[in-house]
Every structure is written in C-alpha cells, then in structure tokens.
Amino acid sequence: MNRFENFKNGLIKENPVFSLFLGICSTLAITTSVDNAIGMGLAVICVLVLSNCIISLIRNITPDEIHIPVYIVVIATLVKIIQMVIEAYAPSLNTSLGVFIPLIVVNCIILGRAEAFACDHNVLDSALDGIGMGLGYFIAVFVMSFIREVLSTGGFQITNMFNPDQIFLKLTIIPEDFTISMFSSPVGAFLTFAVLAAFVSWYKDRQAKKEEAAAKEGK
Amino acid sequence: MAELFGLLFTSLIVNNVVLTQFLGMCPFMGVSKKRSSALGMGIAVIFVIVVAAFVTYALYYLVLVPLHLEFMDLITFILVIASLVQLTEMFIKKTSPALYKSLGVYLPLITTNCVVLNVCLVNIQNGYDIGHMIMYSIGTPLGFALVLFIFSTIREKLEISDVPEFFKGNAIALICAAIMSMAFSAFAGVI
Numbered sequence: 310m311n312r313f314e315n316f317k318n319g320l321i322k323e324n325p326v327f328s329l330f331l332g333i334c335s336t337l338a339i340t341t342s343v344d345n346a347i348g349m350g351l352a353v354i355c356v357l358v359l360s361n362c363i364i365s366l367i368r369n370i371t372p373d374e375i376h377i378p379v380y381i382v383v384i385a386t387l388v389k390i391i392q393m394v395i396e397a398y399a400p401s402l403n404t405s406l407g408v409f410i411p412l413i414v415v416n417c418i419i420l421g422r423a424e425a426f427a428c429d430h431n432v433l434d435s436a437l438d439g440i441g442m443g444l445g446y447f448i449a450v451f452v453m454s455f456i457r458e459v460l461s462t463g464g465f466q467i468t469n470m471f472n473p474d475q476i477f478l479k480l481t482i483i484p485e486d487f488t489i490s491m492f493s494s495p496v497g498a499f500l501t502f503a504v505l506a507a508f509v510s511w512y513k514d515r516q517a518k519k520e521e522a523a524a525k526e527g528k
Numbered sequence: 529m530a531e532l533f534g535l536l537f538t539s540l541i542v543n544n545v546v547l548t549q550f551l552g553m554c555p556f557m558g559v560s561k562k563r564s565s566a567l568g569m570g571i572a573v574i575f576v577i578v579v580a581a582f583v584t585y586a587l588y589y590l591v592l593v594p595l596h597l598e599f600m601d602l603i604t605f606i607l608v609i610a611s612l613v614q615l616t617e618m619f620i621k622k623t624s625p626a627l628y629k630s631l632g633v634y635l636p637l638i639t640t641n642c643v644v645l646n647v648c649l650v651n652i653q654n655g656y657d658i659g660h661m662i663m664y665s666i667g668t669p670l671g672f673a674l675v676l677f678i679f680s681t682i683r684e685k686l687e688i689s690d691v692p693e694f695f696k697g698n699a700i701a702l703i704c705a706a707i708m709s710m711a712f713s714a715f716a717g718v719i
Contacts, residue, residue, distance in 0.1 A: 330557060330698055334642045337550035378610055381639070385603045393599070411602055411649055415640040417554055494713065495548050499706030507692075507699040514694070 325418045325442050326449035327509040332418040335409050336450055337498040343465045346454035347447075348402040352391050352410065354443030357419050360384050361439035364427040371428075380423045381414070388413045401473045418446060449505075456501050459483065461493035532663050539667030542716055545643050546675045547709040552643040555634050556676060556705075557698055561687075565630040566680035568620075570673025572635065576616055577644050580609050581665035584648040585658075605648045606639075613639045643672055679708065 325331045332353075339349045363383050371379050392410045396403045403410065413419070422442055427435040458465045464481035491497050545551050552573075559569045584605045592598055617635050621628045628635070638644065647668050651661050682704050691700045 330554075333557070334550050334553045337553065377636075377639075378607065381606050381610055382603060385606045389599065389602045392602075408646060408649055408653065412551075412642050412645060414602060414606055415642045415645050417637075417640055420640055495550065495709045496706050496713065498550065499702050499709055503695070503699045503702035503706065506702065507694045510697075510699065511694040 324445045324449060324509065325421075326446055327506050328513065329421075330506075331421050332416045332446060333502070335412060335416055336446075336453060337495075337502060339406055339409050340450055340454035340457055340498065340501075341461075341493050342405075342458050343451070343454045344468055344470065345402070345405050346450040347467070348395075348399065348470050349406060349409065350443075350447035350450050352395065353413060353416065353418070353446050354440065355391055356384065356387050356413055357422065357443040357446075358436055358439035359387050360419055361422060361427040361435040362432055363387075364423045365430060365432045365435035368428050376428065377420075377424075380420060384419055384423070385414050399470045402470045418442060453498075453501055453505065456505075457492045457497055460489050461491070461497065463488045532659055535660055536663040536667040539664050540671040540674070541712065544671045544675055544712050545646070545668050546672055547705070547712045549646075551646050552641050552672055554637065555641055556672075556679065557701060558637075559631060559634045560676055560680040560683050560701070562630065563677070563680045563684060565627070566676045567673075568624075568627040568631055569634060570669075570676050572616055572620065572631070573638060573641065573643065574669040574673055576609070576612050576638055577647050577669040578665055580605075580612050580644055581647050581651060581661065583608050583612070585651055585661055588652055601649075601652065605645060609644050609648070610639045643668065675708070675712075679705065682708075 323329060326333060326336050335349060335353075339345045360380075360383055364380055367379070367383075388411060391413070392403075395406075395410060422438060426438045430438070455465060459482055463483040463485055464479065466479040467477045469475040469477060489497075492501065539545070543549065546553070546556050555569055555573070559565050587604055587608065588598075588601060592600060592604065613636060616638070617628075620631070620635065647665055650656075651664060654660075656664060679701075683701060686700060686704065695703070
C-alpha cells in the first residue's frame, strides 16, 4: 500500500468514528456547536500526530511487556501540554470543552493507532497516518456538529477560538420558527450519529459492489 | 445528608454518565450484546471506579498538592487506573474464566474507559469533600452498570427483529440509545 492510500483510508473507508466506532464518546458530547468541534478536532489531530511520531521513534527501545503503560504515559504527557496551551490561549474553548480535553487521553483512536500502526512503522508513515486518521476524526465531528447546530439553532457560526469576539462566518439557514431544539440534547446526538453511521455503511457497501462489478468486467 | 443522597441520585440517574454525558460509549456498544457479559462488565467497572476514585483522591491531596505537582494529575491518574485494571483482569481470570472470555478485549480497555478517568478528574475539579466524593464515585458507575444492563436486554430483542439493512448492528443500537436517553431526560425535572 502506498503512502497516499494510507492517508486516504482514514478519511472515509476506515473513518475512525463512523466505521471503526472509535472515540465516539467525545464525538457525541462536543458536537453541540461547530466551534467546539473545530477546536476539539484540531486538538485531537495535534495529539495524534505527535503521539504517533514519538511512539514510532521509541518503538525499538520499548520493552514488549510494558508497551501499553509506556504509550499511555506518552499520550497523557502530550494531552496535558495541549490542555495547558488551550487553557492559556483559548480560555473560552477550555470552558466549553471542559473535561473532554483531558479525556483525549482515553480517546481510543489515539491508543488504537499507536497499537495498530505507529508501533511497527517508521516516523514519516506514522505521522501521515496520524494526519489521515486525525482528519477523519475532524471531518466526523465537523459534519455532526454542523448538522446538529443547524437543526437546533437554525444556523451556524465560526469564531476565532483565540479571540471569541471575532466572528469569521455567521449564517442562518433555517428560520427560527422551524428549528428542532432536541438536536442539541443527547437524544439528537445519538440520532444524528445513528443516521450518519448507517449512511457510511451504505456508502461502503455501494463502493464494494462497484469494485466487484469492475473486477468482473475486467475478467 | 439529603444533599448527599441528592448527589447520589443525580449521578446515578439524572446525569447518567452514558446517556447524558456520553462517557463509556465503547463498552456500552461493545459488550451489550449479551446480558451476562453486560452484568460482568458493569460489576468490573464499579469495582475499578470506586477503588480508582479513592486512590487518586488520596494521591492528589496527600502527595501532589503538598509537592505542588498538580499538573501531574493526568499522568498519575492514568497510571493508577491502568494498574488497577491489570489487577482486576488477573482477579477475574483466576475466579471466572468464562466471564473473562466473554469480556474479551473490553476488559483491558477499561483503562481507556472514559468514565473511570472522568470520575477521578471531576472529583478534583469540583473540589468535592470526602462525603461528596464517595457518593459521586458510587453513583456514577452504578448508573453506568444499570444502563448497560437495560441496554443489553434491549439488544437481545433487537437480534431477532427485522431491521433495515444498513441500520443493522451499531446504527440501530444507537437509535435505541437515543430513545432510552429521551426516557432518562424525563428525570431531569425530579431534582
């Protein structure tokens, strides 16, 4: 498999959230607004790329029996650093994400990729894998938060996370009388996720059938 | 006293950790296919959380605060949890090999169960005293176990029902979770 394939895989076909069902706790919880999703997505990409690189660097000197504790300590250190950065430079993001920033430590995507990929690939491949998987997560939370925010408040807005007064983009799509406020509650999170997961499974099935047909014609 | 029981009830049902805070979704989806493994998982998680909460609470206030090492909280907590999970795993393997088999990979994954770390962190963040800490650390995992068990009974029924093709498996289970969460949100008015 070439490098680009690897990278592309994380986006849809092996999307960590919708098809591998990893890291769904934070996906469901922080997708109430597009702003939160972007902040969380960026934080996860940072941690994932850095942890993949470090784990791939130390893969030859890590004893096999204790590799999980070693990985966890690496990840926890990185998350703590990111948490301190967010606390210092984006305090409003820190309040709205709350406990979910430290909980990146236990986001299964990160440990999962360390275990499945970074521990036996070189640094460059691992970094690319981190970016691909991280983007997959980013897209997943972005799409979910977009659907939820538009349905529950009628529009969405993107603000500068380092300066909450600066609004980049603000759009209203649905008139106020027709919004469904349920979508900002947990119920809406579960429903949106279920429908998107079904959509991804439909898409994968269609792709597989297409490939099958192409293979048959080839013969 | 009433306030303490209020906290117990809130963390158990009103702010149920799975249905309103979405923590512990992985085992919630993963081990809820059979009633017996859901029950076993629930008990294992209760044990790990109660012990982990006590140990991390003591460590934080007796070791980290006097030494001004509060920023080490995340790393300390996760190490405590990882070793506790290892201990539980060894214990279950010895006493009930059947349960050990049915829990499979989800047993070591309690380490990365967000509920455990969440309880430890919230205890510190909200500045709970010992009474509140005990109530919160018992109520939360009980709520997790309760919902996991109810959900597993629903999923056993789902197994034999007719579901649209692409919703099979996790998608339909999530829809059930949505309906359960709707039911639990009715408790919000109680307190």
